Amino acid sequence: GGAPAVLAELGVPPHRCVDRVTARVPTQEEHRLLRLPGSLPVLRTLRVAFSADGAPVEATVMVKAGHLYELEYGFGVE
Numbered sequence: 180g181g182a183p184a185v186l187a188e189l190g191v192p193p194h195r196c197v198d199r200v201t202a203r204v205p206t207q208e209e210h211r212l213l214r215l216p217g218s219l220p221v222l223r224t225l226r227v228a229f230s231a232d233g234a235p236v237e238a239t240v241m242v243k244a245g246h247l248y249e250l251e252y253g254f255g256v257e
Contacts, residue, residue, distance in 0.1 A: 182237055186228070191236045193228035200224050202245055213244045220245040 183193055205213065205221040213221065222245045228237040 182228075182239075186236055191230045191234070193236060194231040195229045196226055197229070198224050198226050200250060205242075209242055213242075215244055222248055222250075 186192055201223050202220045203223060204218070205215060209215075209221055215221075222243045224239075224241045224243070226237075226239045226241070227235050228239075230236050
């Protein structure tokens, strides 16, 4: 479901995504909304989804409490 399903219905299903992740000090609003204890960093993710022909079809910005998430990356050879 969600955005991938809507994009598929529109004829541009996501084929590949690229995430750019940064850690930073939260804004006052983020600190309040995320209920962060102390002075913990947030993770900001910019995710861009691309169609099979390489056109960007979706961009999403997510901000998460840094102490609650772990990132995992995988690399392979085709």
